Amino acid sequence: MMFETNKKQPLHRARWLAGLAIGALALPAAAHAETLQGALAKAYENNPTLTAARSGQRANDENVPIQKSFGLPEINTRADYEENLIIPGNNTSSPMRSFVATGQVSVPIYQGGAVRNAVKAAKFRVEAGQADLRATEASVFSQTVGAYMDVIRDQAIVQLNQKNVSVLRTNLQATSDRFEIGDLTRTDVAQSEARLALAEGDLRNAEANLIASRESYIRLVGDAPVDLQAPPTLPNLPASAEEAVGIALNSNPDIESANQTVNASKADIGSAKASRAPKVSATLGGGYNNFLGSLKSGISGFNVLQETSNAAAGVQVTLPIFTGGRRSAQVRQAQSRSSQAIENYVEVERGVIAQTRGAYAAWQANERIISATQQAVSANALSLEGVRAENSVGTRSILDILNAEQEYLNTQVQLVSAQRNSYVAAFSVLAAMGKAEARDLGIEGGSLYDPEVNYRRVKGEIWDWADDPAPQQQATDTRAIPAATATVPVGPPSLPPQ
Structure with missing residues (x-):
């Protein structure tokens, strides 16, 4: 098992969203139409989970300069002003006031490798955090793809149910007309009415699901889903599960993060062992004392020095001898x-x-x-057509037509759901392989966020006043976006790609 950092990356990164861009260009242009690439770009820019993870990684970067600071010189100064309000009556030489200024420089010389190992561990944790950020990107993108496909699926299901309700209303009207002329019984009318009522209930449920899917999309993307275009086929999918696993073991960010965490924990052992080693530091200090003319000699006509100063330099060696087992416990x-x-x-x-x-x-x-359900849809369409024809000559009942229509609807809904599930599962394969991150997806609309840029900026910073600007909200809020509705375009269902 290898735990050392593997810096090699595959020569060809899977740019499957570049394929999305090409696929989007092939689609008919529509006003305010949204592509999957556009939705992912918005999520990349505005999703609060992702922007918060970036901030967390920037905080993680600061551990490197923090640990480095323990091996650098430390300079401290102090100033004291004192006013004696009451002087003892028998003490004629005490000053009324004094000003004292001191300064000290301490330079660590040897700390047993504690700083070196702590910095090493912090660097490994930075790399682990960068891998975690990649994993967060893949997770947000996977959720976004799922939400995108949920909206397309639920919109198609609403359209299918609307069509079914329309057909059942026509059936009910035809059944009622035939009942009026005595061609059918009251039972046939009741069956049509019951099936229409159930269909309307299914439509309301489908509309509620569509609203929930659209709200989930808004939560992830930060914008309302408007005229979502059918996504293109995902390229670069593996030919076998073994191929997918092989790529995942080399590229999955969760594995990379765990690997760097192991490396950091090994460096922590070195830091703990360093607590038993001698520590050597050099010090340089000085002071200045001024009694501001208030120090009296107590002898008339004899003045004393009002200012004094001192300076000292030395070397300090600390050797832990016994700490009650604390060092070995650490x-x-x-x-x-x-x-x-x-x-x-x-x-x-x-x-x-x-x-x-x-x-x-x-x-x-x-x-x-999908393949099996497509056959079922075709078969049920033929079956429905045949049952209607047989009903017209009296060999099939109204209930037979209603059942055939329900079976046809069910298989259409199953097909839409299977197409959604297949697409989301395929993207999940890419995510598990480590091929569903921003650097792989060809996200457009600006430069990608590179966590390495901030790390390089802060890792050597030694100035104590190098603050960043005050924190500002990065993700967009959604309070101004109107509540989602179940409105769908008029026309045939917009099914996911087959």
């Missing part, structure tokens, strides 16, 4: 935490393998479901 604690980090690495690796295989299996299963 070493054992660091060793146990390192062992924990190693086991966590194994757990993460197992999870990534299972996640990758599961996502691949779900993708393949839904691809087969």
Whole structure:
């Protein structure tokens, strides 16, 4: 098992969203139409989970200069002014006031490797945090793709249910007309009325699901879903689960983060062991004292010096002899935490393998479901047409027509759901492989956020007044976005790609 940092990256990063851009250009232009690429770009810019993770990583970067500071000289000054309000009656030489200024420079010379190991651990944790940021990006993108496809799916289901309600209303009217002329019974009318009532209930439920999906989209993207375009086919998908797992083991950010955490925990052991080593530092100090003319000699006509100063330099050596077992306990604690980090690495690796295989299996299963359901839709369409024709000659009942229409609707809904599930599962495969991050997706609209830029800016900063500007909100709020509705375009259902 390798725990050292692997800096190599594949020569070709999977730019599948560049394919999204090409696919979007091939789609008909529509006013205010939104593509999947556009939705991902908005989420990348405005999602609060992602902007908060970037801020957290910037805070993580600061641990490196903080640890470095313990190996740098420290300069301190102090000034005191004192006014004696009451002088003892028998003390004629006490000053009324005094001003004292002192300064000291302390330079660490040797600390047993504590600073070196602490800086090393902080650097590893920066790299782990950068990997965690990649994982957050992939997670937000996966949720965004899911929300995007949920809206398309639920919109299609609403349209299918609307069409079904319209057909059932026409059936009910035709049944009522035939009942009036004595061609059908009251039972046929009641069956049509009951099926229409159920269909209207299903439509209301589908509309509620569509509203929930649109609100979830708003939460993730920060904008309302308007005329979502069908996404293009995802390229660069693996040919087998084994291929996907192989790529994931090299590129998944969760594995990279766990790897760097192991490296950091090993450096922590060195820091703990350094607490038992001697520490050497050099000091230089000085002081200035001024009694501001208030010091009396107590002898008439004899003046005393009102100002004094001093300076001293030295070397300080500290050698821990006995601390009641605290030092060895700290070493054992660091060793146990390192062992924990190693086991966590194994757990993460197992999870990534299972996640990758599961996502691949779900993708393949839904691809087969799509194929089978497409056949079922075609068969049910023919069946419905035949039942209607047979009803016209009296060999089929109204209930047969209603059942055939319901089966046709059910298979259409199943097809829409399977198409959504397949697309989301395929994207989950890319995410598990570490190929669904901003650097892979070809996000347009500006330069990508690079956490390394901030790290390089702060890692060597030694000025004590180098503050950043006051924090400002980065993510957009959604309070001004109107509440989502269940309104859908008029026309045939806009199904996901097959």
